[in-house]
Amino acid sequence: MTHIAFLIYPGFTALDAVGPYEVLSRLPKTRVTFVASKPGPVRTDTGALLVHAEAGIAEVPAPDIFLVPGGLSASIAAAKDAELIDWVRGAHATTEWSVSVCTGALLLGAAGLLDGQPATTHWAARDRLTHYGATYVPERVVRSGRVITAAGVSAGIDMALGLAAELGGTPMAEAIQLLMEYDPQPPFEAGSLAAASSETVSHATRLLRTAALRDVGRRFLRKDPKARPATLER
Amino acid sequence: MTHIAFLIYPGFTALDAVGPYEVLSRLPKTRVTFVASKPGPVRTDTGALLVHAEAGIAEVPAPDIFLVPGGLSASIAAAKDAELIDWVRGAHATTEWSVSVCTGALLLGAAGLLDGQPATTHWAARDRLTHYGATYVPERVVRSGRVITAAGVSAGIDMALGLAAELGGTPMAEAIQLLMEYDPQPPFEAGSLAAASSETVSHATRLLRTAALRDVGRRFLRKDPKARPATLER
Numbered sequence: 001m002t003h004i005a006f007l008i009y010p011g012f013t014a015l016d017a018v019g020p021y022e023v024l025s026r027l028p029k030t031r032v033t034f035v036a037s038k039p040g041p042v043r044t045d046t047g048a049l050l051v052h053a054e055a056g057i058a059e060v061p062a063p064d065i066f067l068v069p070g071g072l073s074a075s076i077a078a079a080k081d082a083e084l085i086d087w088v089r090g091a092h093a094t095t096e097w098s099v100s101v102c103t104g105a106l107l108l109g110a111a112g113l114l115d116g117q118p119a120t121t122h123w124a125a126r127d128r129l130t131h132y133g134a135t136y137v138p139e140r141v142v143r144s145g146r147v148i149t150a151a152g153v154s155a156g157i158d159m160a161l162g163l164a165a166e167l168g169g170t171p172m173a174e175a176i177q178l179l180m181e182y183d184p185q186p187p188f189e190a191g192s193l194a195a196a197s198s199e200t201v202s203h204a205t206r207l208l209r210t211a212a213l214r215d216v217g218r219r220f221l222r223k224d225p226k227a228r229p230a231t232l233e234r
Numbered sequence: 235m236t237h238i239a240f241l242i243y244p245g246f247t248a249l250d251a252v253g254p255y256e257v258l259s260r261l262p263k264t265r266v267t268f269v270a271s272k273p274g275p276v277r278t279d280t281g282a283l284l285v286h287a288e289a290g291i292a293e294v295p296a297p298d299i300f301l302v303p304g305g306l307s308a309s310i311a312a313a314k315d316a317e318l319i320d321w322v323r324g325a326h327a328t329t330e331w332s333v334s335v336c337t338g339a340l341l342l343g344a345a346g347l348l349d350g351q352p353a354t355t356h357w358a359a360r361d362r363l364t365h366y367g368a369t370y371v372p373e374r375v376v377r378s379g380r381v382i383t384a385a386g387v388s389a390g391i392d393m394a395l396g397l398a399a400e401l402g403g404t405p406m407a408e409a410i411q412l413l414m415e416y417d418p419q420p421p422f423e424a425g426s427l428a429a430a431s432s433e434t435v436s437h438a439t440r441l442l443r444t445a446a447l448r449d450v451g452r453r454f455l456r457k458d459p460k461a462r463p464a465t466l467e468r
Binding site (some may be wrong): 031034052153154173174175176182184193196197199200201216 | 260345389392404407410413433440
């Protein structure tokens, strides 16, 4: 039985975790557990969705595989959370695979897993990744030893299908792909920095900034409901 | 402010809802609420993930848009749940769009929304759809009047990007696609009945049957923890 832990934290991006979960949880002889600092509901980056962690990290110290999703400002905060980073470092000692999606790579970096390694992350966070000694590679999925990093959000689905083939064989991964009807037909050619127009890149960057500020504000306000963070006044 | 309700129920498939949520929740002037029979955690089809409903359906009788995800045996059960189906029928009276992903179409069918209409669903449920008077169309997204049906699971992402363009304009939808890095690169050509080999189709059908039996068993056992459903004995 392969035990896969999905590490979630306040402000994570839901699809970063749920895309790969939908693939990997369909593998036979596989158990999936969503873990967080402590068990209970965890609010995602938009504020509109809560996902439940069924276990605290202390209960799952040595999964066979773990996956860390990204978030907006939250992944930067999580990369500074000593308890989470200690868990990532400790779990990595015995994993078969240690995996990140999107800015989840920042947590792997903070735990020292990317030092001197090639890795990927969300395009908007590529400079941050190099702070941890990683070499940013503009690929959708990057493997280096036992570490797999995937680019932004939906890249986790492609990554997970590749990992499913590794774990359960290609025929199994293909069957899971058909079950999910993963026959993508995006209506626009705008999904990567290379494909998007410069207008789309500017627009996306503005959206990201607004969402990140809202996200910082929300996390700030949760600590002190009366506070009015300066970042939201601009 | 456009209010979008995601109707979830025990045994729904997480990605059916979370894919479109990740797109639509990024639209400005949009509010998203996950609703269920009553507020609280709702277990998904794999048993491994719980998503929180922040409101009961009675609290959100008239959203501007609603979306119904699919599930395994659970969507068949939900299509027989008079309370849920009454809500779907009532909400549809005033929606701008009424939307399903995957076997969520069965709930629209049960509410009478597909009678005489073209519609799509998960490939494995295409015969069931015709019970409701719908004409099954093997497309990834089908629109008919104010009703949008999407095919299985990941089809919801493509559908939501099209809907986002409708609601917020194409430049906005493109920016959201770039934020999600939705530049799909599936490792296999296996995501549709047309693309998959006959071996993959058989394999997927077996996986689906096993998962559905496990799902029925789980829902059965929850009602009576001592029961041993016959379907699991085979």
